[in-house]
Amino acid sequence: DAGITxxxxxxxxxxxxxxxxxxxxxxxxxxxxxxxxDPGHGLRLIHYSYGxxxxxxxxxxxxxxxxxxxxxxxxxxxxxxxxxQTSVYFCAISASGGRQPQHFGxxxxxxxx
Amino acid sequence: QQPVQSPQAVILREGEDAVINCSSSKALYSVHWYRQKHxxxxxxxMILLKGGEQKGHEKISASFNEKKQQSSLYLTASQLSYSxxxxxxxxxxxxxTALIFGKGTTLSVSS
Numbered sequence: 001d002a003g004i005t006x007x008x009x010x011x012x013x014x015x016x017x018x019x020x021x022x023x024x025x026x027x028x029x030x031x032x033x034x035x036x037x038d039p040g041h042g043l044r045l046i047h048y049s050y051g052x053x054x055x056x057x058x059x060x061x062x063x064x065x066x067x068x069x070x071x072x073x074x075x076x077x078x079x080x081x082x083x084x085q086t087s088v089y090f091c092a093i094s095a096s097g098g099r100q101p102q103h104f105g106x107x108x109x110x111x112x113x
Numbered sequence: 114q115q116p117v118q119s120p121q122a123v124i125l126r127e128g129e130d131a132v133i134n135c136s137s138s139k140a141l142y143s144v145h146w147y148r149q150k151h152x153x154x155x156x157x158x159m160i161l162l163k164g165g166e167q168k169g170h171e172k173i174s175a176s177f178n179e180k181k182q183q184s185s186l187y188l189t190a191s192q193l194s195y196s197x198x199x200x201x202x203x204x205x206x207x208x209x210t211a212l213i214f215g216k217g218t219t220l221s222v223s224s
Binding site for chain 2: 033035040041042044045048050056058059090097098099100101102103104105106107
């Protein structure tokens with residue numbers, strides 16, 4: 001199994017608070033992705049990174065920011081969480097983008113009250 | 114643009130076959146297939162690159178028709194373990210840096 005660790009695995013927080021989710025990989029893969037998964041919507045791309053300090057937006061990036069200061073870590077931050085951001089968040093990694101498999105972490109279940 | 118999967122749901126008995134389709138409105142360079150069991154992370158099944166080569170994984174195979182901009186996943190002699198939601202993913206852009214996924218097809222196999 002690909003070495004991907006997401007933390008925390010579960011979090012409950014209140015509207016308006018900042019939240020940071022962490023994705024850590026031990027595969028030295030160049031590409032890292034953050035998705036959210038909601039019923040009826042499948043997997044939607046939030047942001048992704050194609051190298052240290054190189055990031056780009058996905059389809060649902062509003063309200064989220066990311067940072068990647070080391071190859072192994074990719075952080076997703078909700079600056080001021082809203083109830084609409086309640087979701088399951090998955091991190092994924094890939095050796096070389098869309099033409100190589102993506103391997104997913106176990107997910108973070110985030111509830112914003 | 115998000116690829117369209119059909120059908121949305123399939124109910125099978127063990128041993129029956131199923132086909133899941135994935136269509137895109139734009140040119141495809143590759144198609145990925147993933148399976149997600151309830152409460153778990155998606156797991157990579159296979160990737161098909163432009164060229165139409167059919168790939169296989171256990172009794173699951175797939176085809177890719179770039180002219181029709183579609184891919185099909187074939188599940189043969191289904192087993193209980195095939196139950197889950199299947200997602201196709203296509204490249205977001207020509208650079209091939211990220212995927213965009215369909216909404217998924219839920220497959221339920223019963224004994």
